[in-house]
Amino acid sequence: MKMYCEKCHRVFEGEKCPDCRKKAKREVEPDDVCLLTEKPQIWADMLSDVLEQNGIPFYTKGVFGAGLAIKIGPMNERFKVFVMYRDLERAGDIVDELFNTPVENGGDDDPDDEE
Ligand SMILES: [Zn+2]
Incomplete structure (x- = not known):
């Protein structure tokens, strides 16, 4: 479950x-918005393109917010990418292919989390 x-x-x-x-x-539920992954802007942009090509609706959100992004430089900002649950598995496969990292639990790719 x-x-x-x-x-x-x-x-x-x-x-x-x-x-x-x-x-x-x-x-x-199928319509729930789920965190797919979190990536620096260039990768988030690339992922966005591929999701679009595959017809998967998504949205992205800057992790730090606009103010901090300006201070640290926009290229360093990380973006969270969200998709609907019904697309999560498909989108996870795409992330897997693009970045070669297993997405087993809905997009937890934080290297600090490994045990
Ligand atoms: Zn929570």
Whole structure:
């Protein structure tokens, strides 16, 4: 059973969201917006192009926000890429192909998270 955290847009198995550690409120639904991955701008742009070519609706959001992006330079800003749950598996395959990193749990590609 896949659960969904509305705050983090995370899909996960188990009781608690891996990001905010809150208890899951409900199961994921096909229309839910899910975090696919987080990438620096150039990669997020590339991924956006490929998602578009595949007809997968998505949206991106800067992680730091506009103010900080200006300070550190726009090329260093990281972007979160979201897709709907119904497209998550397909989009995950695309990410996999593009970046060669396994996407097993809905887009957790943070290298610091590895155990
Ligand atoms: Zn959460």
